[in-house]
Amino acid sequence: MSIDRRLLDLLACPQCKGSLQPCAQRQALCCPRCHLQYPIRDDIPVLLLDEAKPYEDKPA
Amino acid sequence: MEDLKPMSNQQKLVEKQFGVAATDYLHSPAHAQGADLQRLRREFAEQPAMRVLDLGCGAGHASFTLSEVVGEVLAVDLSGEMLRVVADEAQQRGLSNLHTEKSMAESLPFADAYFDGVVTRFSAHHWADVPAALREMRRVLHPQGKCVIIDVCAPENPLLDTFLQAVEILRDPSHVRDYRVSEWQAMLAAAGWQVSDQDTWKLPLDFASWISRMRSPEERVTAIKSVWAGAPTEVCDHFALQPNHDFSLDVCWMTALPL
Numbered sequence: 001m002s003i004d005r006r007l008l009d010l011l012a013c014p015q016c017k018g019s020l021q022p023c024a025q026r027q028a029l030c031c032p033r034c035h036l037q038y039p040i041r042d043d044i045p046v047l048l049l050d051e052a053k054p055y056e057d058k059p060a
Numbered sequence: 061m062e063d064l065k066p067m068s069n070q071q072k073l074v075e076k077q078f079g080v081a082a083t084d085y086l087h088s089p090a091h092a093q094g095a096d097l098q099r100l101r102r103e104f105a106e107q108p109a110m111r112v113l114d115l116g117c118g119a120g121h122a123s124f125t126l127s128e129v130v131g132e133v134l135a136v137d138l139s140g141e142m143l144r145v146v147a148d149e150a151q152q153r154g155l156s157n158l159h160t161e162k163s164m165a166e167s168l169p170f171a172d173a174y175f176d177g178v179v180t181r182f183s184a185h186h187w188a189d190v191p192a193a194l195r196e197m198r199r200v201l202h203p204q205g206k207c208v209i210i211d212v213c214a215p216e217n218p219l220l221d222t223f224l225q226a227v228e229i230l231r232d233p234s235h236v237r238d239y240r241v242s243e244w245q246a247m248l249a250a251a252g253w254q255v256s257d258q259d260t261w262k263l264p265l266d267f268a269s270w271i272s273r274m275r276s277p278e279e280r281v282t283a284i285k286s287v288w289a290g291a292p293t294e295v296c297d298h299f300a301l302q303p304n305h306d307f308s309l310d311v312c313w314m315t316a317l318p319l
Contacts, residue, residue: 004159006132006159007159007161010111010134010170010171010174011161011169011170012169012170012171013169014163014164014167014168014169015167017169017170017171017172019171020169041140041162042140042144042147043147044140044143044144044147044160044161044162045161045162045169046140046162046163047161047162047163047169048162048163048164049167
């Protein structure tokens, strides 16, 4: 996953506005508060609730 | 925590509509050129530490312009295809301070007060909920920051307004509304903004390329021509309608500051 560290710092969960964590195994950004993972497609984070998936376990 | 809604069908229409024509917008003179881009450059010039958000970036013309003068630009759109075009073009131009991210204006995925500037150019007429977007723009902008809104606008005259929205929705099923300047002023005030500068000008359009960019089906093109053919002279005069159906749109620029 080639997401820029600076980009990650500025992104927030569209639902709770909290910070996101990279989840390399999922090719996604995860919100630990909402337990939602947002996909990264072609290196572009998709921060839409419509395309987010819930996860049960801790972010990878 | 905000109550976040999933994308409406209208927003899916936007995504679909702009996915097929992404590169056309990169090369469209109506989008790639314009004194407003030079004005944007001047507005944010010599601000190397500035972070600017470009909402509904489309093919990225405002983002490319701004990334040459500010520290960092975040280009946001609902269309993944558009964002890929923007990312590729940014790479070709060596603009390493331009990032792309897919989200909607009504629920922005950024921390409060992160940006020093927020701009949107030729996008807001597609937004499902402009008041919600203006509140989000206000939230992510630093209290000393500045917002610039550039969009097609409707004349204040109801007859002219109706004809404009009619041809817009026929051409583009994802069209929502070209707002009047008075509507922008009211929506901005309600969302906690004060307008510090505003301007309007005419944007002449080539009908054939205006239609082909949107891949409008033939029956809709015929309907637009029929609407224009039945238009009273004051409508034809206002939009500078030509025999080949070329015409001019009104465009507005609004600079807004947080109250």
